[in-house]
Amino acid sequence: MEVTESWYLVLGALLFIIGGTGLLIRRNPLVMLMCVELMLNGVNLTFVAFSRMFSDIRGQTVVFFVLVVAAAEVVVGLGLVVAILRRQPEATADDLNVLKG
Amino acid sequence: MLAQLTNFEAPSVDWWILAPQMILVGGALLILLLTSLSIRKIPSWVSTLIAFAAGLATFVVAMFLWYDVQDHGARSTLAGALGLDGFSLFFTVLTALGVMLTTLIGDAYGSRERMAAPEFNALLLCAATGAIVMAAANDLIVMFIGLESLSIGLYVMAAMHLGRKVAQEAAMKYFILGAFSSAFFLYGIALVYGATGSTSLTHIQSATLTLEVRGTPPELLFVGMALIIVGVAFKVAAAPFHFWAPDVYQGAPSPVTGFMASVAKAAGFAALLRIFFVALPGEVTEWAPIFSGLAILTLIVGAVMAIMQNDVKRMLAFSSVGHAGYVLVAVTTGTAEGLASALFYLFTYTFMVIGSFAVISLIGWNDGHDIGRYEGLARRRPLVALAMTVFILGQAGVPFTSGFIAKFYVIQAAVDDELYAMAVVAMVAAVVGAFMYLRIVMTMWSRDVEAVDAPPLAVSWTTGLALFATVAVTLVYGFIPQSLIGFVRDAVPQLVAGG
Numbered sequence: 001m002e003v004t005e006s007w008y009l010v011l012g013a014l015l016f017i018i019g020g021t022g023l024l025i026r027r028n029p030l031v032m033l034m035c036v037e038l039m040l041n042g043v044n045l046t047f048v049a050f051s052r053m054f055s056d057i058r059g060q061t062v063v064f065f066v067l068v069v070a071a072a073e074v075v076v077g078l079g080l081v082v083a084i085l086r087r088q089p090e091a092t093a094d095d096l097n098v099l100k101g
Numbered sequence: 102m103l104a105q106l107t108n109f110e111a112p113s114v115d116w117w118i119l120a121p122q123m124i125l126v127g128g129a130l131l132i133l134l135l136t137s138l139s140i141r142k143i144p145s146w147v148s149t150l151i152a153f154a155a156g157l158a159t160f161v162v163a164m165f166l167w168y169d170v171q172d173h174g175a176r177s178t179l180a181g182a183l184g185l186d187g188f189s190l191f192f193t194v195l196t197a198l199g200v201m202l203t204t205l206i207g208d209a210y211g212s213r214e215r216m217a218a219p220e221f222n223a224l225l226l227c228a229a230t231g232a233i234v235m236a237a238a239n240d241l242i243v244m245f246i247g248l249e250s251l252s253i254g255l256y257v258m259a260a261m262h263l264g265r266k267v268a269q270e271a272a273m274k275y276f277i278l279g280a281f282s283s284a285f286f287l288y289g290i291a292l293v294y295g296a297t298g299s300t301s302l303t304h305i306q307s308a309t310l311t312l313e314v315r316g317t318p319p320e321l322l323f324v325g326m327a328l329i330i331v332g333v334a335f336k337v338a339a340a341p342f343h344f345w346a347p348d349v350y351q352g353a354p355s356p357v358t359g360f361m362a363s364v365a366k367a368a369g370f371a372a373l374l375r376i377f378f379v380a381l382p383g384e385v386t387e388w389a390p391i392f393s394g395l396a397i398l399t400l401i402v403g404a405v406m407a408i409m410q411n412d413v414k415r416m417l418a419f420s421s422v423g424h425a426g427y428v429l430v431a432v433t434t435g436t437a438e439g440l441a442s443a444l445f446y447l448f449t450y451t452f453m454v455i456g457s458f459a460v461i462s463l464i465g466w467n468d469g470h471d472i473g474r475y476e477g478l479a480r481r482r483p484l485v486a487l488a489m490t491v492f493i494l495g496q497a498g499v500p501f502t503s504g505f506i507a508k509f510y511v512i513q514a515a516v517d518d519e520l521y522a523m524a525v526v527a528m529v530a531a532v533v534g535a536f537m538y539l540r541i542v543m544t545m546w547s548r549d550v551e552a553v554d555a556p557p558l559a560v561s562w563t564t565g566l567a568l569f570a571t572v573a574v575t576l577v578y579g580f581i582p583q584s585l586i587g588f589v590r591d592a593v594p595q596l597v598a599g600g
Contacts, residue, residue, distance in 0.1 A: 009295075012291075016284070016288055019284070020281070020284070023277065023281055029273065032277055036277075036280040036281070036284065039281075039284035039288075040284055040287065042288070043284065043287045043288045043291050046288070046291040046292070046295070047291050047294065050291065050294055050295040053295075054298050056298065056299075058299070058300065059294060062242050062294075062300065065242055065245075065246060066245075066287065069245070069246060069249045072249070072253055073249065073253060073280055073283070076253050076256050076257055076276065077256075077276055077280065079257075080256070080260055080263075080269075080272055080273055080276055081273075083260070083263045083269065084269045084273060087264075087266075087269070
C-alpha cells in the first residue's frame, strides 16, 4: 500500500485528538503541558502534509512560527507549574479547587 | 521546492504601518532595560509613565494614520501580511486607550498589593501589541502570532499574585484552556489552508468567492471555520466555552481583569470579524447559524448565571460573557450595520468594564470581592459609588449611558436583518441581567452598614483620573453618540493584496 499525504493528515488529526483528550483527562500539570505540545505538533504535521500536496513552501514556513510560539508558551507554562509545585509539592490539577467554575 | 528560494526577494516594509506596534514593543523593552540595568531601584511610577506614554504615542500615531487612511485609502505591507485600514486603526485606538487606562489603575493597585510594576507594564504593552496585530493581520498565521502574544502576556499577568492560591489556580486554568483554544484555532487555520491553499486572507477570499476547487472537499473549509470559531469563542468567553472566565476574572489582579475583559475580548472579536466578514463572506450561510446559536446560548448563560453570584468580580465575569453575546448577535447579521454596531458595542464596553474593575480594585483589598463590601459605599465614598453606578447602569443598558445606545444599535441591526428571534432573546437577556446590575446598585445606595475591618478607601489621583475619563466617555456617548457612530461606520475592514 502506498503511503500518501492523506495518511499524514490522518496521523496529524490523531495526534491532535490524543493531545486534546489527554489535556482534558490527565491531572498532572506537566503531562498536560506535554499534551498541548502534542496538539500543536499534530497541527504542524497537517501543515507539512498540505504543503507537500500543494507543492507550496509556505505551509512549511508556518511550522517554524508555530514552533517558536509553542516554545514561548511552554516557557510560561513551566514557570507557572514550577511556581505552583514550589508552594504545594505533588499538586495535581484536582488540588486547584478553591475557585468554583 | 527549495528552488523557489533562489529568487527570494525581501518584501518591502512600510514602517508607518508598523509604528503602533513598534512604539508599544519599544516601550516594553525600555521598561525592561531600565529596570534591569539600573543599579538603584527605580520607583514604580517610572514604568507606569513609560507605559502610559507608549499608549498615548500609539493613540496619536493611530489617529494620524486614521486620517491618512480616510484620505488615501487602505494599504498593506510585508507582502500583504499586515493591513492598514479603518478597522485595524479602530482597534489600535481602542487598545491604546485600554493600555492608558490600565496603567493608571495598575499604578495604585500595584503599590498597594506589592505587584511588580515594571513586569506588569512591560507585559501589558506586549499583550497590547498582540491585540493590535490580531486586528491588523491579513494573514491567518500573523493573526495566530498576534493571538499568542496577547495570550502569553495575559497568562503571566493573570499570575502576578502567584503567592495567592486563588491566583495560581486562575493562572493555571487560564493557561491550560488558553493553550487548548489556541491549538484549536491553529488547527482551524491548517484546515482552511488545506481547503484554499493559502493562509492569506486575500487569497482565501478570492478562493471561496470564485469557488476555486483544489481537489479538496468543501467540508474541509467548514470544519476549519468551525475550529477557528471554537478557538476564538474561548478567547472572547462565549458560552459554551466560558468556563474559565469567572474563575480567571476572580483570581487575576483587578486591573488585569479589566484589560482582559476589554482589550482581549475586543481583539478576539476583531479576529472573528476580519476572518468571517472580510475573508469568508461567501460562506455566510454556513457560519451565520453557528454564530446565532453561540449568541443565544451566550446571552442566556451570561444573564442567568450572573444572578446566582455573590462575588462582584464573578458577577461582572458572567456579565462580560453576556456582553460577548450581544456582540455575537451583531456578528451574526453579517451586514455593514452589524459590523458597525459590534464595533460601537466593543468601544463603549471597554470604558465601562475598565471603569468598573477600577472601582473593584479600590474596594477589593486582600482579594475579597463579596457584594457585602459594597454596602453603604454611597455614604462612605459618594463619588466612587456614583462612578460605579454609572458603569453598572451603562452595562445594564439604561438610557442616557453609552451602553443603552450600544444595545439599541445591536438590536436594531438584528431587526434590520430580520433576526427577530435573536433580537427578542437579546432584549429578554437585558431585562434578566438588569436584576443583577440593580442588586449591586441597591447594595451601594440603600443600606448603610459600615464594614468592620475596612481600611480607609484611598483613591490615588491616577485611579481618579481613570475613573473620571471612563465615566465621562460613558455619559458623553450616551447623550451624543453621533460622533462615535460616524467613527465606527468609517472603520471598514479592507483587504489590500501585497505588491
